[in-house]
Amino acid sequence: MTAAGKGAGTAPERDERPWQRALAEAVTDLDELLALVAVSRDEAGAAADDPFPLRVPRPFVDRMRRGDARDPLLRQVLPTRLEGECVPGYRADPLQEGAAARASGLLGKYEGRLLMLAAGACAVHCRYCFRRHFPYGEHRQGADFPALEGVRADPGVREVILSGGDPLMLRDARLAALVGEIERIEHVRRLRIHTRLPIVIPARVTAGLVDTLAATRLRVAVVVHANHANEIDGDCAAALGPLARFALLNQSVLLRGVNDSAGALIDLSERLFDAGVLPYYLHLPDAVAGTAHFGVGEAQGRDLHLRMQAALPGYLVPRLVRETPGLPAKELLSAEPASASGGLDGVTEWRRG
């Protein structure tokens, strides 16, 4: 470790300065965001939202279309009046993650994998987020990562998933220390990082980060999170390049008004692959209070997924899933094209042809 990297409180390494600055300069004021994208409060249906405040980094704002209240990137981050609606069936913790907590900062739902809440904050606040009501304060990690006790104690754990919040909110030195602690646990073979940071602040992919992940004995998978092709501009694709030496995957959420068309989903898969990323999961949105207006039903989800299958090679079709508490894995909703019935003439013809 270099001298500058020793303490979490020291000045950032030189290549960390740009992303730290982008983080600090994120837009948090609704009127400023609306001015930047040239959309009025009325057009956008915008509303201030205190419990989960607006936060969006400027490199992400730069990819929004000016004057378009329906821009798919804007819609992901803009608080609207619709969030105040109380919709039956939508709850603060629909995934019952409270019940999955193994220890402070450690969730265990599936065999062989433990998910660590490595950081409580995110660079961007996504309005549809299933963890928007999550009590991060109860899961804060101290200096020596107490959550890892739960990993050490369970020899069945082969993979540690760093999630959050966003684990790449940690500075490189702290992340390197965490990876070092994990690789000392003999039974752990794989390290997975779930992060949206390389998408919203491409400068987060520093040489220091890539070096840390390249040096560990653990097999590494990086799972980024993009929902629309417009999120992957040139800077973002360039940042993803050095991560393609690891298993580099993407998960998306199917969101009404953002990516709920076959065209948008197909474009996203193709743009991801151009940037070296394979689609992994397409999640049906969870029933989280305040997010009902993003909802896409199961039937529509299956229909869109079939259209993707008809238009793309299999490796560019993400698995359509939903999270159902109590199941041993995420619930797979992908249908075989053969089971298509009605309304999908294009698909049927393609099968005959």
Ligand SMILES: *Cc1c(COP(=O)(O)O)cnc(C)c1O
């Ligand atoms: C989603 C999730 C995982 C990862 O599931 P995979 O199917 O392996 O991607 C692991 N742990 C928890 C608690 C999760 O919510």
Ligand code: SF4
């Ligand atoms: S980056 Fe992920 S965890 Fe953070 S607000 Fe967005 S969806 Fe939620």
